[in-house]
Amino acid sequence: MANYRLKILEITPVTHDVNRYKVEKPRGYQFTPGQATEVSLLQAGWEAEKRPFTFTNLPSDDHLEFIIKSYDDHEGVTKRLASLSVGDEVEIGDPWGTISFKGEGVFIAGGAGITPFISILRHLRKKNQVGKSILIFANKTNDDIILFEELKAILGHKFINIIAKQKDTAYDKGLVDQAYLKSKISDFDQHFYVCGPPGFMKAVTSSLKTLGADPDTLVFEQ
Template structure:
C-alpha cells in the first residue's frame, strides 16, 4: 500500500545530510531499524523508489528520515535535497531485517548508521542502552552524523573512526576499520553484531567478524 505524505520541516544535519520530518498516515506503524521504499511526488520521479530508514520512533507523531544528499549526479537524493516544506513523498509499507536482537556491537559506515538511530533512541528512552557499542566509520569529522547525540546516549561506547589520514581530533581513531582494529576493540564474539554501510564495508566487516570467531547467526544486516 502507498501513502502520500507532506514535508513538515527540513533541517541540516551535516554539510551533505538533511533531516526531513513528514506527516504520519493514520495507523502507520513500524519497528526501530525498519525502512520504507519512498519516491518524490513530482512528475517523472514518482516511480524512482529508494529505501530510507525511519529515524523517528513509532510512537512519535511524525515520520523522520535522515538522508544523505548526493549533489554530484542528478539522482533521487539530489532531487530530495531541493525539496521544500509542503513537497511530498510517496511511501510504501515498512520492511527491513535489521531489528534489535539484544545488546551488541554496531558497525556503521557513513549513512549506513541510519537504521541504528531509531534502535538507539528507543533503547535510550527505555533505559536499556547498556551493553551496546557503536563503532562508526566516516571519512572526516564533518561527515559524522549525530555525533553529539551518539556521545550523549552511548558515552564511551561510541567509537568514532575517521579514515582520512589528515583528520584530527582527540576523540577519533585514525585509519580504516580492519581486522586488527576489531580485534583491539572487541573482546567478546558471543554477542550480536549489527552491520550497515556501503556493500564493500559490509562484506569486509562480515568477513573479519567471522574470522575472529563471531557466529554467522549472530550477524544482523540488511539482506
C-alpha cells in the first residue's frame, strides 16, 4: 500500500467546527466518489495515528479535498488538524471504501456522516444525473448543517433537514426514526445510502428494514 506526503494548499471554515482542507493530489491518483483514505499528521508522536476521512472533491479535480469536523473535547487527530496551516504536510494512503453510487435513491446522513455523499452528489450534478434522489440530513442545530447552500442548489426541495436540539428551527424537529422515515418516503423499493455515528446507522438501517427495504439495497460503510 502506497503512502503520499502532501502539502496543505488551503484551509477554510465550513461551519463553527468543520473545516475544508484542500491538499495536493499525487500524479495519477484516482478514487471513486464516496471513497476514503487514511490520513496521518507529520508531527512528532502523531505519524502512526491514522484516521479515515472521505474525499469530498470530484475525481477530475487537480487537488484533493477533505471536509472534517474537529472534536475539541479530546486531544485527537481532528483537533490537531484544525491547528495546521497552509504549507504543512499530511500523509495519505490509497483510496478504499464500500460507499458508492448504485442508482437513484435516498441518502440519509447524520452530522459529519454527510461527507461520503458530498463527492457523490457533486459528481451526479456534474453529469446531470441527480434525478429523483433525495437527501435527509440530521443535525443537532441549524449551525451544524454542512454545505447547506451547495446541497440546496444540487437537490432543491429534495434536500430535507431534521434538527434534534434547536427548538426554534424552521426545519423538521426530532430524530430520524421509523415514524419519520415512513412520513418522508413512500417507496422502500429503492437504494438507501446511510452514513453517520454508529447509533444513528444502527437505528436507521433497522427502521428501513422494518419498513420493507431490501437489505441488499442498503449502502453503508462495512
